[in-house]
Amino acid sequence: MTVFSVANISSTNRQEDLDEWEIAVIDLFLNAANSFGLPKSYGQIYGLLFCRDQSLSMDQVMKLLEISKGSASQGLRALRQLGAVSSVFEPGDRKERYVAEIRLRKLVGGFLREQADPHLDKGVGRLKQIETLLGNLDNTDSMKRGVRKHEILSGWHRQMSRLLPWVKMIVGKSDRLPQKSSD
Amino acid sequence: MTVFSVANISSTNRQEDLDEWEIAVIDLFLNAANSFGLPKSYGQIYGLLFCRDQSLSMDQVMKLLEISKGSASQGLRALRQLGAVSSVFEPGDRKERYVAEIRLRKLVGGFLREQADPHLDKGVGRLKQIETLLGNLDNTDSMKRGVRKHEILSGWHRQMSRLLPWVKMIVGKSDRLPQKSSD
DNA sequence: CACTTTGTTCAAGTTTTTTTGAACAAAGTG
DNA sequence: CACTTTGTTCAAAAAAACTTGAACAAAGTG
Numbered sequence: 001m002t003v004f005s006v007a008n009i010s011s012t013n014r015q016e017d018l019d020e021w022e023i024a025v026i027d028l029f030l031n032a033a034n035s036f037g038l039p040k041s042y043g044q045i046y047g048l049l050f051c052r053d054q055s056l057s058m059d060q061v062m063k064l065l066e067i068s069k070g071s072a073s074q075g076l077r078a079l080r081q082l083g084a085v086s087s088v089f090e091p092g093d094r095k096e097r098y099v100a101e102i103r104l105r106k107l108v109g110g111f112l113r114e115q116a117d118p119h120l121d122k123g124v125g126r127l128k129q130i131e132t133l134l135g136n137l138d139n140t141d142s143m144k145r146g147v148r149k150h151e152i153l154s155g156w157h158r159q160m161s162r163l164l165p166w167v168k169m170i171v172g173k174s175d176r177l178p179q180k181s182s183d
Numbered sequence: 184m185t186v187f188s189v190a191n192i193s194s195t196n197r198q199e200d201l202d203e204w205e206i207a208v209i210d211l212f213l214n215a216a217n218s219f220g221l222p223k224s225y226g227q228i229y230g231l232l233f234c235r236d237q238s239l240s241m242d243q244v245m246k247l248l249e250i251s252k253g254s255a256s257q258g259l260r261a262l263r264q265l266g267a268v269s270s271v272f273e274p275g276d277r278k279e280r281y282v283a284e285i286r287l288r289k290l291v292g293g294f295l296r297e298q299a300d301p302h303l304d305k306g307v308g309r310l311k312q313i314e315t316l317l318g319n320l321d322n323t324d325s326m327k328r329g330v331r332k333h334e335i336l337s338g339w340h341r342q343m344s345r346l347l348p349w350v351k352m353i354v355g356k357s358d359r360l361p362q363k364s365s366d
Numbered sequence: 367c368a369c370t371t372t373g374t375t376c377a378a379g380t381t382t383t384t385t386t387g388a389a390c391a392a393a394g395t396g
Numbered sequence: 397c398a399c400t401t402t403g404t405t406c407a408a409a410a411a412a413a414c415t416t417g418a419a420c421a422a423a424g425t426g
Binding site for chain 1 (some may be wrong): 186202203204207208210211214215218220233234235236257271282285287298302305306309312313317319320325329332333335336338339342343345346349350354355356
């Protein structure tokens with residue numbers, strides 16, 4: 001008798017489940033996170049928030065993605081740290097809620113600030129250390145070779161330092177979508 | 184066997200061990216590889232070759248770094264694939280020998296070509312897939328939201344595609360150190 | 367040819383990274 | 397207060413990534 005058994009899809013899709021396209025987007029970010037060297041759960045969390053227009057609580061994130069409390073907590077913290085997610089306080093609500101940052105410039109900027117810059121800084125230290133080791137040597141062939149290599153590394157370091165500001169700049173240039181161009 | 188001087192492994196350069204500064208440089212590259220998402224052994228191998236002015240055989244690489252045959256073989260192959268190492272045939276020598284590419288432009292270019300470009304390509308496919316999933320939907324709210332998100336992702340994709348050529352260009356600008364010309 | 371040298375492959379072992387969940391802390395509520 | 401809700405921490409479990417080495421292939425040598 002039941003003509004349409006809608007039973008398998010919860011009444012009016014009260015966002016208790018992910019839509020197919022959302023699953024695909026989440027998977028896209030999972031892979032992206034991976035290739036940026038971030039845990040895949042970070043990608044999933046960001047992807048989910050990216051899909052939604054409204055803020056989600058940690059609890060919702062856990063349930064929708066079926067990940068543990070620990071992963072959700074750590075993932076959200078790291079993403080906030082990166083500037084990829086921000087928390088929002090809905091008045092009259094006890095739990096914190098989260099939304100995704102969708103301005104590419106901000107995302108790239110945060111990533112570079114948290115990942116690239118620290119590496120460059122550590123690089124300075126390493127170069128100094130090498131310099132010291134070379135200083136202990138006499139004018140051996142090895143030492144002269146070392147000095148040359150050290151110079152090359154210093155040059156690279158300088159180049160990379162110069163590159164990063166450009167990247168931040170170029171990416172920000174036209175953040176929004178192209179004006180709806182005909183076709 | 185051969186008595187005449189094959190300058191490479193000649194008596195003057197009988198380095199059976201690494202110098203301290205070389206160890207530091209190798210460690211630097213080990214860490215760098217890691218943060219680029221490459222296995223650390225790749226970093227070590229590149230670092231070793233970077234330190235040396237003369238080509239090394241796989242055998243020497245294995246022994247100097249104390250890594251296995253498998254690691255050496257796979258690492259060298261991957262590095263060649265990335266354009267970070269090239270092989271050299273010394274006439275009258277059976278084994279292949281390897282040298283590091285030290286032009287930053289080439290290194291960055293190879294990395295982008297092998298790592299970034301493929302990801303962007305895969306992205307096109309993923310975007311198409313999402314489009315398809317959205318096409319199956321009626322004009323639900325979810326679908327409209329999905330379309331908006333898809334547009335955002337497409338915009339990002341375009342931005343990244345535009346960025347990469349700039350990176351390759353900027354890095355190449357003044358590759359070498361002052362004077363020291365060779366090409 | 368039989369033998370040596372050089373390099374590749376891949377299943378199994380090792381190490382590293384990520385995830386989980388239970389214990390805990392903090393803060394709101396009645 | 398006692399109780400609930402929300403979020404953090406971290407040791408242990410699980411998963412993923414990397415390395416090893418023995419078996420194999422390819423190619424030079426005498």
